């Protein structure tokens with residue numbers, strides 16, 4: 700059956716199903732709903748009624764964009780080019796909305812760095828760019 704791509708918002712249940720399928724932590728539906736509603740752009744892939752992949756962009760809509768949560772259901776990974784197609788749709792969105800000065804950012808899960816590099820991302824740090832950073836939630840609570 701064909702894979703269909705859409706930029707319609709997905710449900711929290713669909714989002715959490717995908718997160719669970721790729722082994723990521725699963726937030727409450729309320730948290731997921733808020734996250735999805737505040738996303739700038741979401742591209743999802745369906746086979747029939749089943750969601751098989753998704754990726755989203757968060758940011759300010761002009762200067763800062765972060766590509767997040769690129770997920771393809773394990774049964775569909777490395778077979779149909781779904782991850783690449785979702786990223787292409789995201790790039791199309793960014794070409795329309797990003798200013799030339801925009802920062803277009805992403806975070807690779809462990810072992811996925813080469814996938815993003817093949818798609819044109821620059822892996823930090825470089826000679827001119829420092830490392831990316833992340834604040835663990837547990838550390839945040841100490842402030």
Ligand SMILES: CC(C)(COP(=O)(O)OP(=O)(O)OC[C@H]1O[C@@H](n2cnc3c(N)ncnc32)[C@H](O)[C@@H]1OP(=O)(O)O)[C@@H](O)C(=O)NCCC(=O)NCCS
Pocket residue numbers: 721768769770771772775776777778779780781782783784806807808810811812813814817
């Ligand atoms: C990473 C992921 C999104 C890729 O999507 P996919 O649909 O499986 O990949 P595609 O079929 O589009 O593969 C496209 C290309 O990327 C390559 N690729 C996929 N995963 C790769 C990896 N981990 N390292 C290097 N190359 C990779 C494929 O070999 C293929 O190369 P080709 O075009 O030269 O044949 C998907 O495997 C996934 O959801 N993984 C689990 C969740 C995850 O880690 N997401 C990334 C979050 S940062």
